Amino acid sequence: MLERKTTYQRKVNFYETDAQGVVHHSNYFRYFEEARGYLLEHLGLPYYQMHNEGFFVVLVEANIRIKHPIVYQDVFSIDTTVDIKNEFSLYFDYKIYVDDRLCAIGNTKHCIVKDGKLIKIPDFLLRILDAG
């Protein structure tokens, strides 16, 4: 199992809240995407570069459990890790904290598509995830 980890941090924006006064749950998946891009970039694998080379990282599964709602102006951190459990899938795990309080945990599963077809995780990606 290969594993890498980063911590991504930012502040909640007002437009991400809803009339219950908290961050709307759909936005957590957007936060996950930011954290995922941050981790890939940290590994030298920016999304846009993969796009430019014709590789699409496609989300096929997404899960979240919210323990404590986060609110406007909260500064949250997301601990993100990536694993490869089989030759077709990337798995990311996320933990969202505000200060030391664990507010939400989630994960996403992705596959790689090139020329419209599902492909094995390409070697350059394996090498980078392996080298860390």
Place this chain on the structure above:
Amino acid sequence: MLERKTTYQRKVNFYETDAQGVVHHSNYFRYFEEARGYLLEHLGLPYYQMHNEGFFVVLVEANIRIKHPIVYQDVFSIDTTVDIKNEFSLYFDYKIYVDDRLCAIGNTKHCIVKDGKLIKIPDFLLRILDAG
């Protein structure tokens, strides 16, 4: 186990797509919310009325598996069911179709909050879900 079911339908809006040319995955959870509200309204339980009476239906878990991406102008249907498996939680299941093709399945778990505290599912809610 109590169960109710509706089918909610609408068209994908352009602003719900992303640069991969498909609906951004975070929007499926917004579609689920629409379908959930539609089901509750069908049962005579509009969200806004519960809000007005001080009951908040709070999402604590959300999961999705995407099988086929949906795109701009697709007309999709969501089959939605609701279950009560214990005295504290509502469970919704969703299946998103475009024509007869199953494009995504998901579920969400919710609890009820009143005056800032987690409460048992109130009787009026049980009665309505039971009466169907």
Place this chain on the structure above:
Amino acid sequence: MLERKTTYQRKVNFYETDAQGVVHHSNYFRYFEEARGYLLEHLGLPYYQMHNEGFFVVLVEANIRIKHPIVYQDVFSIDTTVDIKNEFSLYFDYKIYVDDRLCAIGNTKHCIVKDGKLIKIPDFLLRILDAG
């Protein structure tokens, strides 16, 4: 001056609200987009068909004045008209009502792009707008 008009109607979704308890202003521009697509479709000019033929309708200006906030579950109507004031630009005007109350007015300006270049409004579009 050519002019066409439709009225588009739907209900506010919960995820479109913000922590001030009203629809977040950015969403009005998304409502405008829905209303615009509805008008073009009514005229036999669906967006996606224009896309397929390589014509992109690009928004270059957008303006709104909000008179009364709209809230969760409001059913709003948008009166939409389209004008051509010069050979390069389409102008849409929007009025958002809840019941008979005018809640917001806005407009957008668009140009047509083909093969990455700004082009004159194509004849087939003029003919359709003229025929009404």
Place this chain on the structure above:
Amino acid sequence: MLERKTTYQRKVNFYETDAQGVVHHSNYFRYFEEARGYLLEHLGLPYYQMHNEGFFVVLVEANIRIKHPIVYQDVFSIDTTVDIKNEFSLYFDYKIYVDDRLCAIGNTKHCIVKDGKLIKIPDFLLRILDAG
């Protein structure tokens, strides 16, 4: 005329793009909100503090002209200024740059609401805007 200015910077997120491959125009108004909050915070006037004291800064007008679309991964800057032109309204102006290229200009107008009523801009706000 009172005037204050900040420059706010961040990167475009993937979920802010649409199927035309660019940032969806509605998101520029969200960027404006971020930039506005950044300016107010810089002036010692965080939004959430004003909320806590019962003052709501309500957007009543928003306008944008887009000159060049911005895309995924662009790092953009927003030059933001605030003016008071009469005793009821705050005016913000925004210029969005990527590198040295002016990509969009916009402005928003806001009034202050307390206890559900439109009020004059309160003295503490005038003092802060005046002191700069």
